[in-house]
Amino acid sequence: MDTLDYPLKLLIFTDLNDTLLDQNYDFKPAERALALIREYQIPLILCTSKTRGQTEIYRRRLNIREPLIVENGGAIHFPPGSFPIGRLPAGSLYENGEYILELSGSAESLLPSLLEAAKIVGTEVETIFDMPVERIMGITGMSSEESELARERSYTIYFLCPWKRDELFAELRRRGLKPTWGSYFCHLGATNSKGQSAHKLTALYRELGFFDLITAGFGDNMNDLPLLQMVNMPFLVERPGGGYAEGVEVDDLKKLEGIGPAGWNRGVIDLINGIDWE
Ligand SMILES: [Mg+2]
Structure with a gap:
């Protein structure tokens, strides 16, 4: 300063x-x-x-x-x-x-809960960790450089959920997690x-x-x-x-x-x- x-x-x-x-x-x-x-x-x-x-x-x-x-x-x-x-x-x-x-806490620690909640609700999730860079670029319009960096997540998970999103969010909240959304993805965080x-x-x-x-x-x-x-x-x-x-x-x-x-x-x-x- x-x-x-x-x-x-x-x-x-x-x-x-x-x-x-x-x-x-x-x-x-x-x-x-x-x-x-x-x-x-x-x-x-x-x-x-x-x-x-x-x-x-x-x-x-x-x-x-x-x-x-x-x-x-x-x-x-x-x-x-x-x-x-x-x-x-x-x-x-x-x-x-x-x-x-x-x-x-870490993004990795949230992953099992996300997958389990999706299973219970009967929906599917696709996390950004499993998306090729070209797919992230296609969804967001970001550069390849930024799309690569978007996958390097430490605290939150970006994911897509094609159906039953409200039910999935309710199940995640029941587990004390904090789902929300931004422009292109659903987001999952813990206490943050x-x-x-x-x-x-x-x-x-x-x-x-x-x-x-x-x-x-x-x-x-x-x-x-x-x-x-x-x-x-x-x-x-x-x-x-x-x-x-x-x-x-x-x-x-x-x-x-x-x-x-x-x-x-x-x-x-x-x-x-x-x-x-x-
Ligand atoms: Mg925004």
Whole structure:
């Protein structure tokens, strides 16, 4: 963290797919808002179901230096320079040049429960671990590089379930697990959620002395619900094709006009202009 020209008053947590990124994995429609974020030195925290490797692609493209919340909150990564090392919580691991705070058990430990639940319910699941890269590219439109990285999951499983999805989710919940969904896949995690991890990271920023921080969260889909429940100012963008994801309702939710990054752009500009930066 460098010296700040503006007071640190706001943290922005954002989902990637279909929120900051459009269907071509591009954030161009949000460029005006991104320029304002840079000008006001607002921490932009990517909060995604993507893996660490995938998220790094967008961190580099966006040229930001903040911590990353990966795999629906499975872990918070602290790339070099993103946070004062001396203020990280005990238990943070040092791995491949950065600190990691793990908030969930392993993806492998979830696999037997997923397969067993599918059997009991009488459905089939196809996990991302069993999908060839070409199939992941076909489903998501991601590059081959990102599709490879999407399989390197540590805390959550991406899967497809062609029928009886509601029954499967109910069975998984009975087992104390947390199924949800994003743009292309169902997701299975254990105790983790985007909301818990964003809460934890907000607490770490407050411990640096920024007690009056406001938190804003941007999402488009069901797996963003825990994040939108946690932040002070929740924003929902329109889904590809228009309209909002069904069932994503929280108090004070601001539904933005505009699909993905177009709605994001409007929402962030209004948010920043609405803050007293004195
Ligand atoms: Mg999304």
